[in-house]
Amino acid sequence: MQLYPLKLVTVVGESIVMHDIAQRGLKLGASGYTLAEVIGEGSRSARNVGVSGEAKTMKLEFIVPMDVAVKISLHVSTDYFEHYAIMAWMSDVHVVRGQSYYPDSK
Amino acid sequence: MQLYPLKLVTVVGESIVMHDIAQRGLKLGASGYTLAEVIGEGSRSARNVGVSGEAKTMKLEFIVPMDVAVKISLHVSTDYFEHYAIMAWMSDVHVVRGQSYYPDSK
Amino acid sequence: MQLYPLKLVTVVGESIVMHDIAQRGLKLGASGYTLAEVIGEGSRSARNVGVSGEAKTMKLEFIVPMDVAVKISLHVSTDYFEHYAIMAWMSDVHVVRGQSYYPDSK
Numbered sequence: 001m002q003l004y005p006l007k008l009v010t011v012v013g014e015s016i017v018m019h020d021i022a023q024r025g026l027k028l029g030a031s032g033y034t035l036a037e038v039i040g041e042g043s044r045s046a047r048n049v050g051v052s053g054e055a056k057t058m059k060l061e062f063i064v065p066m067d068v069a070v071k072i073s074l075h076v077s078t079d080y081f082e083h084y085a086i087m088a089w090m091s092d093v094h095v096v097r098g099q100s101y102y103p104d105s106k
Numbered sequence: 107m108q109l110y111p112l113k114l115v116t117v118v119g120e121s122i123v124m125h126d127i128a129q130r131g132l133k134l135g136a137s138g139y140t141l142a143e144v145i146g147e148g149s150r151s152a153r154n155v156g157v158s159g160e161a162k163t164m165k166l167e168f169i170v171p172m173d174v175a176v177k178i179s180l181h182v183s184t185d186y187f188e189h190y191a192i193m194a195w196m197s198d199v200h201v202v203r204g205q206s207y208y209p210d211s212k
Numbered sequence: 213m214q215l216y217p218l219k220l221v222t223v224v225g226e227s228i229v230m231h232d233i234a235q236r237g238l239k240l241g242a243s244g245y246t247l248a249e250v251i252g253e254g255s256r257s258a259r260n261v262g263v264s265g266e267a268k269t270m271k272l273e274f275i276v277p278m279d280v281a282v283k284i285s286l287h288v289s290t291d292y293f294e295h296y297a298i299m300a301w302m303s304d305v306h307v308v309r310g311q312s313y314y315p316d317s318k
Contacts, residue, residue, distance in 0.1 A: 001282075001289050008303070010199075012140055022253070032254020032299075034224055034271060041128070042138020059140060063301060070107075073202045077107050081203060087138075088202040089169060091114070093222075096285045096300040097293060116305075118246055147234070148244020165246060176213075179308045183213050187309060193244075194308040195275060197220070 003094040007069035011060040011076055012040060013086030018058040024075055025060075029068035034061050042085070057085075063095055109200040113175035117166040117182055118146060119192030124164040130181055131166075135174035140167050148191070163191075169201055215306040219281035223272040223288055224252060225298030230270040236287055237272075241280035246273050254297070269297075275307060 011021055015037075022033045040057035062072060069090050076088045117127055121143075128139045146163035168178060175196050182194045223233055227249075234245045252269035274284060281302050288300045 001286050003285075003302070006301070008301070026253070032252065034250040034252045034269065036142060036248060036250040036271070038140040038142040040138065040140045041132070057140065059142070063299070073109075074107050077203050087169070089112070089114070089199040090109070090202070091197060091199045091303060093301040093303045096289050096302070142248060144246040144248040146244065146246045147238075163246065165248070179215075180213050183309050193275070195218070195220070195305040196215070196308070197303060197305045 002097055004097075006063050006093055006095050007066055007090045008093045009062045009064060009069045009072050009088065009090045011072075011086060011088045012038070013057055013080070014084055015056060015058045017080060017084055017086070018060050021072075021076060021080070022060055025062050025064075025072050028071040028075060030062040030064045030072065032063070035059070042087075063093065108203050110203075112169050112199055112201050113172055113196045114199045115168045115170060115175045115178050115194065115196045117178075117192065117194045118144070119163055119186070120190055121162060121164045123186060123190055123192070124166050127178075127182060127186070128166055131168050131170075131178050134177040134181065136168040136170045136178065138169070141165070148193075169199060214309055216309075218275050218305055218307050219278055219302045220305045221274045221276060221281045221284050221300065221302045223284075223298065223300045224250070225269055225292070226296055227268060227270045229292060229296055229298070230272050233284075233288060233292070234272055237274050237276075237284050240283040240287060242274040242276045242284065244275070247271070254299075275305065 018035060022035055025033055036059050038057055038059045073088055073090065076086060080086045124141060128141055131139055142165050144163055144165045179194055179196065182192060186192045230247060234247055237245055248271050250269055250271045285300055285302065288298060292298045
């Protein structure tokens with residue numbers, strides 16, 4: 001068993017744009033993603049979109065090398081932050097036998 | 107693009123109290139949360155609540171500064187651990203353009 | 213309030229085997245798990261299973277000490293990686309009053 005240090009990039013936001021961000025993530029070098037429905041409430045959604053209270057949103061996750069994590073984060077912040085209630089963060093993970101999550105090995 | 111070090115606080119437990127904890131989290135300084143249905147099985151649920159096998163539970167997440175993470179964790183452990191099958195943990199994340207997740211900027 | 217350093221082990225893969233891995237995790241020392249439906253797309257699923265596009269999968273999470281995290285990861289990589297579209301990773305968490313998540317205290 002081998003452990004590879006990679007980044008978990010999480011994007012939470014309005015369902016309407018999350019499939020697009022997922023596909024863009026693949027083009028930016030991610031080898032996969034997961035997408036799940038969540039209930040969300042936040043100051044960004046209330047302020048930017050006029051939603052008050054809980055709203056259905058989606059949570060998107062990628063496991064990627066740092067350079068791809070930066071590309072995805074830049075894409076999300078540049079193209080979506082101004083007009084959509086979206087947030088994104090990254091954290092450190094160790095992937096078990098993670099070779100296939102490097103774009104070189106796709 | 108900027109990255110801010112914050113805490114991801116995760117609370118997993120019985121659906122009946124999770125909306126209350128979410129609202130309390132906002133009052134304690136969180137600027138938002140996500141809430142998702144999960145299936146859960148654990149020794150705490152089996153021991154404390156008489157549930158055996160899998161039970162529907164909810165997973166609640168906040169992205170907050172350390173001081174708010176501590177307040178939420180204290181609230182959950184003080185008010186819920188004795189009588190509910192609930193667990194909570196925190197981990198480190200780096201939020202992309204995270205300014206709005208500081209309570210000062212709400 | 214006390215914080216205990218533990219591992220979050222996440223396994224994402226085809227629904228058909230995820231309940232089995234969850235039960236095996238309990239036998240290997242985990243005191244509980246959560247399981248959630250997600251949508252997944254990835255090179256592993258496309259390559260190994262012939263699925264193209266998004267497929268329903270499940271996300272399984274355990275909070276465990278390092279030795280149990282290694283056992284679960286070894287089990288998943290040894291018994292599932294060759295024939296199933298599954299990935300697994302671990303990350304660091306701090307559990308609030310985490311005593312009950314050590315197998316000794318079950």
